[in-house]
Amino acid sequence: MNDRSFVEPNRASTERIRALASRLSDEAMQTRVGEHWTVAIALAHLAFWDRRVMYVLEMTERDGKLFIPEIDIFVNDLSLPLWAAIPPREAARIAIETSEALDKQLENFPPALLEEIYLYNKRWVIRALHRNEHLDEVEAALKHT
Numbered sequence: 001m002n003d004r005s006f007v008e009p010n011r012a013s014t015e016r017i018r019a020l021a022s023r024l025s026d027e028a029m030q031t032r033v034g035e036h037w038t039v040a041i042a043l044a045h046l047a048f049w050d051r052r053v054m055y056v057l058e059m060t061e062r063d064g065k066l067f068i069p070e071i072d073i074f075v076n077d078l079s080l081p082l083w084a085a086i087p088p089r090e091a092a093r094i095a096i097e098t099s100e101a102l103d104k105q106l107e108n109f110p111p112a113l114l115e116e117i118y119l120y121n122k123r124w125v126i127r128a129l130h131r132n133e134h135l136d137e138v139e140a141a142l143k144h145t
Contacts, residue, residue, distance in 0.1 A: 029088030
């Protein structure tokens with residue numbers, strides 16, 4: 001994939017996570033975001049799904065063709081108690097470190113394989129789409145506190 005337009009939005013969303021985490025107290029990280037989530041859970045969620053994409057990249061590169069893991073939406077519900085148990089600062093640290101690592105991995109990924117991944121699911125390449133969706137929800141929840 002020679003189109004590198006995903007690089008800047010991904011980096012910007014990683015910086016958005018970093019800025020959010022740096023300005024929030026542990027108490028603010030426990031702010032409710034929707035019915036079941038908190039800010040910290042949203043960050044743990046982002047780290048989890050970024051790690052999923054890292055796994056897709058690793059397996060795709062290893063196999064030389066698109067690897068599609070069998071994971072469904074139910075994973076969010078099953079993971080909720082685990083994500084809730086992560087201390088807020090740790091959720092933020094994991095989200096930042098994972099998004100940074102994934103951004104670099106995507107930026108250096110073989111273009112032909114990246115194109116194959118993009119054609120299957122552009123959200124696996126343009127991580128900013130998923131990150132910003134949840135960061136928007138977090139920011140909206142924080143405005144109401």
